[in-house]
Amino acid sequence: xxxxxxxxxxxxxxxxxxxxxxxxxxxxxxxxxxxxxxxxxxxxxxxxxxxxxxxxxxxxxxxxxxxxxxxxxxxxxxxxxxxxxxxxxxxxxx
Amino acid sequence: xxxxxxxxxxxxxxxxxxxxxxxxxxxxxxxxxxxxxxxxxxxxxxxxxxxxxxxxxxxxxxxxxxxxxxxxxxxxxxxxxxxxxxxxxxxxxxxxxxxxxxxxxxxxxxxxxxxxxxxxxxxxxxxxxxxxxxxxxxxxxxxxxxxxxxxxxxxxxxxxxxxxxxxxxxxxxxxxxxxxxxxxxxxxxxxxxxxxxxxxxxxxxxxxxxxxxxxxxxxxxxx
Ligand SMILES: [Zn+2]
Numbered sequence: 011x012x013x014x015x016x017x018x019x020x021x022x023x024x025x026x027x028x029x030x031x032x033x034x035x036x037x038x039x040x041x042x043x044x045x046x047x048x049x050x051x052x053x054x055x056x057x058x059x060x061x062x063x064x065x066x067x068x069x070x071x072x073x074x075x076x077x078x079x080x081x082x083x084x085x086x087x088x089x090x091x092x093x094x095x096x097x098x099x100x101x102x103x104x
Numbered sequence: 105x106x107x108x109x110x111x112x113x114x115x116x117x118x119x120x121x122x123x124x125x126x127x128x129x130x131x132x133x134x135x136x137x138x139x140x141x142x143x144x145x146x147x148x149x150x151x152x153x154x155x156x157x158x159x160x161x162x163x164x165x166x167x168x169x170x171x172x173x174x175x176x177x178x179x180x181x182x183x184x185x186x187x188x189x190x191x192x193x194x195x196x197x198x199x200x201x202x203x204x205x206x207x208x209x210x211x212x213x214x215x216x217x218x219x220x221x222x223x224x225x226x227x228x229x230x231x232x233x234x235x236x237x238x239x240x241x242x243x244x245x246x247x248x249x250x251x252x253x254x255x256x257x258x259x260x261x262x263x264x265x266x267x268x269x270x271x272x273x274x275x276x277x278x279x280x281x282x283x284x285x286x287x288x289x290x291x292x293x294x295x296x297x298x299x300x301x302x303x304x305x306x307x308x309x310x311x312x313x314x315x316x317x318x319x320x321x322x323x324x325x326x327x
Contacts, residue, residue, distance in 0.1 A: 018194065018209065018210055019194050019195060019279075020194045020195070021194075021195070023265075023266075023281070024265035024282075026265065026282055027265075027281055027282055072280060072281055072282045072287050073279070073280050073281060074194075074208065074209040074210070074212075074280065075209060075280075076209060076210065
């Protein structure tokens with residue numbers, strides 16, 4: 011079980027209150043019409059699957075229902091930090 | 105798109121919002137989501153001693169307000185309507201007279217007023233509030249349970265992962281969380297007293313769950 015700090019509620023809650031929502035920081039192409047099939051396909055379907063640090067999007071589903079980002083080590087399961095949407099992570103892979 | 109703009113120019117903002125008094129006339133008796141459980145009869149016939157007390161505070165007015173907490177005009181409008189300010193600190197609540205407000209999210213609050221006052225409060229919000237906001241009367245979607253007694257914390261511990269120690273969960277704190285396999289808004293209203301706002305569709309399930317979880321302490325239904 012994760013013990014997750016919600017940056018909106020300002021306290022730790024059990025994992026069962028949260029849902030993961032995939033990889034964080036995926037920017038929608040500003041002009042989809044101008045994308046090649048490859049670019050659009052990579053935006054829609056291709057995701058990182060790192061062994062180690064990963065930036066993820068989570069939602070406090072049973073709590074405040076806000077989304078936030080989490081940097082997590084997929085190998086040790088250690089949560090490095092949580093940060094709000096629009097902010098940048100301070101812990102990044104080299 | 106151009107049609108919408110024209111409508112806005114003709115009428116002031118409050119008139120464009122369709123609101124109605126959701127309470128039926130006096131000839132129709134309102135039924136809470138736990139009507140079938142007949143808690144009134146259980147309160148008369150059931151046992152009077154036990155570690156957990158339950159009372160349904162039914163047919164109250166539930167209003168969900170979403171607005172911008174950094175908009176001081178909106179905050180002032182709330183005080184004009186409710187005579188009490190929105191709690192801006194996460195996980196806190198305020199209560200004044202028959203009005204209570206729960207922080208739900210940085211831009212969302214649950215306001216509970218007496219059922220017969222909901223329409224009036226809603227109408228006053230439409231008159232007083234300016235700008236981008238949302239107010240939804242969700243009274244029919246949920247009900248309120250008041251749980252108290254010497255074993256109320258023991259019973260709640262079986263039902264939710266929330267830390268209920270008074271140091272972590274003082275009087276006035278409110279959380280939206282999982283409860284059994286459902287969800288609930290839990291607020292501490294006293295040392296051994298809690299308020300649960302539960303969903304209509306889960307009301308029967310939660311009622312059955314509470315009966316089961318309270319069995320070892322004894323459950324007293326209060327009218
Ligand atoms: Zn939260």
